[in-house]
Amino acid sequence: MKILLIGEYSRFHNSLKEGLISLGHSVTIVGSGDDFKKYPVDISIAPTRSKANWFITKLRHAIYKFTKTDILLIETGNKFWKQREQMKGYDVVQFINSWSIRTTISKEKKCIAFLEQHNKALFLSACGTDTPWIESLLDTPDVPYHMLTPYLKDSSLKSYYAPALKYVTEPHKELYTYIESKVKAVIPTDMDYHIGLQGHKKATTLIPTPIHIDRLAYQQVPVKNKIIIFHGINRSNYLKKGNDIFEEALRIINKKYASKIEVITVESLPYADYIKAYDKAHILLDQIYSHDQGYNALEAMAKGKVVFTGAGTHFKEHYGLDHQVAIDATPDPHQIADALEKLIVNPERIQEIASHARAFVETYHDHHIIAQKYLEIWNTYL
CATH class of the missing domain: 3.40.50 (Rossmann fold)
Incomplete structure (x- = not known):
């Protein structure tokens, strides 16, 4: 054809x-x-x-x-x-x-x-x-x-x-x-x-x-001294993606766990640079106002990241999920900070969710x- x-x-x-x-x-x-x-x-x-x-x-x-x-x-x-x-x-x-x-x-x-x-x-x-x-x-x-x-x-x-x-x-x-x-x-x-x-x-x-699975190597990053959180910002979509809420959540969590986290923030990168920029991260903050995952989120999930994105009731019911493949991000900085805290104090959950995320993308998005x-x-x- x-x-x-x-x-x-x-x-x-x-x-x-x-x-x-x-x-x-x-x-x-x-x-x-x-x-x-x-x-x-x-x-x-x-x-x-x-x-x-x-x-x-x-x-x-x-x-x-x-x-x-x-x-x-x-x-x-x-x-x-x-x-x-x-x-x-x-x-x-x-x-x-x-x-x-x-x-x-x-x-x-x-x-x-x-x-x-x-x-x-x-x-x-x-x-x-x-x-x-x-x-x-x-x-x-x-x-x-x-x-x-x-x-x-x-x-x-x-x-x-x-x-x-x-x-x-x-x-x-x-x-x-x-x-x-x-x-x-x-x-x-x-x-x-x-x-x-x-x-x-x-x-x-x-x-x-x-999602082109073959070109995205699954690479879980071991949790050592700090949990690395990646936040990519596109200024033209700053409010639409909820970047302002993510930034407030990061301020909240940084007050309590500054010694246990590292935050990487980048802005408006070309695609080829963006996808490399989060390689060493454990967690990726993607978007808030969606009820499913966009392309950036799915690629990060395929690479073994825990992604904060749309992953709520509509999404779980559609795919019949009984386990977490991503963290549902709502327009509430305190909810996001609480979800980050759970991962910081229970780092073993990062590896578990990342594994589910890769399997989900392989099953439904290949x-x-x-x-x-x-x-x-x-x-x-x-």
């Missing part, structure tokens, strides 16, 4: 590609590399000229201020369109979300129409921020807290949450309706998006995020198994 994957978040499409190739299929990824994370792509549509230097960046912002036109989006769309002949003749085209190309809305629709015309079948992944999920969070969500909780508590954060809230503006709602009409199915990748798609007729069963699940769904519609 010949497969075209449009867009990239957190190495999702790269891992899926590797699983599909291992099963004998041909796969091409189109994308920008997800900004500073620099994930590999086969056909690049990264807007390099619009980010060439500080002067062009300032000029871009000035143009946007007076015209509401972002030249970065225009450059991205133009790069896609110039390379469109390489995007014909595929059996499957999968978009990572409704705005995968990241150009102007009108050009995005034009590109989607081109892909529909010149390929067999289109599919849409639900693995990140998109219209139905944001709508479900703003309505009456079936979860006690979520990514928009800080905004709903403090409306002054509206500008900070603008990148997420734009998905419920009329242009993006229309774009979602448009792409939904073109695709055969919408495939959720974790519990958050699965819950958000309840009632949507094109939503399929949940297919977990693919990229070979996940690639086969995608093939089964795609073939249903082909």
